[in-house]
Amino acid sequence: MPYKGMRNLLFSPKRSPSSSNFLSPSRTELPNSTPRRLFSDAIMDRTLEVAGSIIMKWNPDTSTFANVTSLFYENRGEANDFIKNVNDLQRAMHFLASENSGSEKLVRAQNLMQIAMKRLQKEFYQILSMNRAYLDPELVSARSSVASTRSSTSDYEDEDGDIGPEDDIKIAGDSISEVEDVSNMAMVDLRSIAECMISSGYGKECVKIYKIIRKSIVDEGIYRLGVEKLSSSHLRKMDWEVLEQRIKNWLNAVRIAIKTLFNGERILCDHVFASSELIRGSVYTEIIKEGASILFEFPENVARNSKKSPERVFRTLDMYTTIANHWPEIESIFSFESTSDIRSQALTSLVKLSESVRTSLIEFESAIQKNSSKSLVAGAGIHALTTDAMHYLSLLGDYSNILADILADLPLPVKSSLPESYFDVSDSEDFPLPAISLRFAWLILVLLCKLDGKAKHYKDDSLSYLFLANNLNYIVSKVRKSNMKYLLGDDWLTKHETKVKQFALNYERIAWSRVVGSLPEDPTAVKSPEDVKECFKRFNSLFDQAYKKQFVCIVPDCKLRDEIKVSLARKLVGVYREFYGVHRLVIGRERDLALEVKYTPEDVGNYLSDLFFGKTLSGSSSSFSMSTSQLRPR
Incomplete structure (x- = not known):
């Protein structure tokens, strides 16, 4: 956009009752008479004189003192006068332009305005650069929380004004009050400068300075959090141990980035550019877009390009959980229309992560069905397939809330793939079970079918039934001791406990x-x-x-x-x-x-x-592709 167009976009003159009575509608409606013109000329002369005096005093091109000293640091009262006079000058220019666009006074006012804007640009840059520590996003984001905590303690004051258990909060707050004061003053000064420059048509220059400095802070923050952009080919070649560590770093980074880095920058940007929502959105987007894109693209890249295997699903679920839990904050922080791409990216990552989880569960089911080991477990004990599969499912049960969303519309395989006698999942149109409950019941059903096939490898029927009793009892025990008991319910537990007793009785009958x-x-x-x-x-x-x-x-x-x-x-x-x-x-x-x-x-x-203690569990073997150590999140 051309410079003139940007100035017109950012131009938003402010009127202050204390300094613009001469420009009020009642004044401007006076007839264009000679007394009015003389009155206006006097006011213009006075405005140019007062504004010119303070502006020229702080002209960095004509004063060594002004060049090496900060106006806002040296004298805050004079800084406020400077802003006030610049605003008066801007209104005077507006009036002169409507009266006589070729006026020499207007030319002089324009020259003064350019000098003033140069001064304010310098001040704006100095405040941003010299107060980086005090304008740290974490500090800024914590200010409102501390302020709210302090405010809430007033509710506990007794009649004598004493504070009870909240004394510690006040003491902690007082210990950082000096830092907060500096931060507050810097934010107030930045806002007054920004509003003055924007209303004077110099918003572009102000915004440019702000974006350069604050974007460097965000980019540095993302780098320090250990998040970097990775190509698809790099991810595909990465060893799982390395990738898992990257995921752990991301899980820690995204919480900090959302709660402090992006939130703090949003608070600061909203404050400094409070006068224009359009500018706020544009500036904030430019500052955080690159860092936020890197952060929220990572889960999608992992879901798309990393090797799928059942044991890796837990890190995928961790990433999904983190984004889902922070979604209200993501929507709030990135609520500008200009940040819609960030929200879309976070949502896309959620979708891809959910697809990856679904794929992992399908592959887990396939791994059970493809287990072809015919080796017998010594003593008809518990098969490695049973322990591995149930350990995996019990860990999945810890993510039941998230899985309920992910599996909500995932259809079950057709029942014809299993024997009719194994259809033991109760469901009806009147009392439909949640999709997650059906999915867990189905996976256990697939496991039971596979175990039934393995039991047939025993030549002695009594051992077959003891094998089934042991393994089903282990399955029921794992369900009862995990979140799966809430998913499958008491009826499921009762039904399968009854089956355990039936298997045990069949063993007794045949063996004894x-x-x-x-x-x-x-x-x-x-x-x-x-x-x-x-x-x-x-x-x-x-x-x-x-x-x-x-x-x-x-x-x-x-x-x-x-x-x-x-x-x-x-x-x-x-x-x-x-x-x-x-x-x-x-x-x-x-x-x-x-x-x-x-x-x-x-x-x-x-x-x-003395029976049923066995000698050893050696002799059990399984071609199941996962081990307990692989399934346990680290």
Whole structure:
């Protein structure tokens, strides 16, 4: 825009009752008479004389003192007079231009105005550059908070004027009052200069100085926060450990940048250029646009160009959470129309991050389904796939609020991809479950289907059921101990706990039914010595076989382990004790008794109590692509 056009845009004359009575409408409506002209000439002469005196005094081109000294630093009262006289001169020029555009007085006034503007440019630059520390964005952004805190303490004053528990706040506030005073004075001076220059048609020069100095501060702040522009190719080649550290730096930087750097600059810019919203928006945008773009482009670049894998989703969620949590501040700080691109960039990053999270969850599901390991877990214990997957899901549960937004409109895969018997997610049109609940239930369902397939690799059906009981019990336990319990609900937990008990009962039935069946239904019924001997012999043999076979089994969960033992003891030890107590003397002599009766009821109970501790978990293997250490955010 041409210089003249910019001046017209920024020109906004101010009127002050104390200094412009001679320009009031009632005065200008007087007839163009000779007395009025003489009166006006006198006023013009006086205005030019007074304004010229103070302006020339501070002309840096004609006075060494004026060249090396700051007007606002040397004498604030005289600085205020300077501003007042410049404003008077501007109004006088406006009046002269309407009366006689070729007037010599107008030419003189224009020369004085140029000198005054040069002086104010110098002052504006000096205040900005010499007070960088006092106009630091963090200090500026904290001023209103401290002021609000101090103001609130007045509510606690008692009748004698004493302050109670808020004394510490006041003392802390007093300790920085000197710094605040300097900051406040600098902001007041900058605003008075800016308004004077803008109303005089020199807004362009004022804005140029402001943008140069304040943009350097913002750019330096972004650099110090460790944020830099990275190309797509650079990101794609970056090792995950390096990229993860960059993400950590960004997470810390974005909080500081929004709350202090951008917020402080917005407060300062709003104050200095309070007279024009158009100028405020334009200036603020020029100052922060580059730094804000670098900051808010980073998440989008990571989402677009970094390698996708399930374990990296947590850093993606951290970035999404940070932007989402600060969105009200982003909308407020970047509310100008000229900063709409910044808001759009932040929103674009949110969209790309959400897409990346969705992709990671799809890949996680795929990793479960593609797990093709046929190696058996020793002792029918917990599979590595189960521990890794549930650890991953429990960590995801900590992000349930964010995931609820991300997964709100993500459709589930078609149910035909799983057996009908596994459709255990209750949902109806009357009581629809949230998308996030359905997604977690679905992922666990996929895991259960895969575990069901792995259980079939055991040649012994009892081990298959014990494997399913152990793994499902672990899944239920992880759900109950994490945020997933709120997502899946009590009905889900109750239903799957019931399944655990069913699997455990099936294990007992298959593994121990022959031992239990070796004892008569009525253990007290009269039997011949030969029948008693045969019964004891059969029990000894079957119990030996079952015990040796089940001794290697493991039930890691102590509660489930005890439940299975109690159930077995109830079915086996009680019946055997009755049979033993009634029939052991039927056999006859003590020597024959020792040969035929291998176990006492106490022996049976003790042997059962030693079960399900297993020897080792070695032998379990999984081709699942994630380990616990990989899934845990660092």
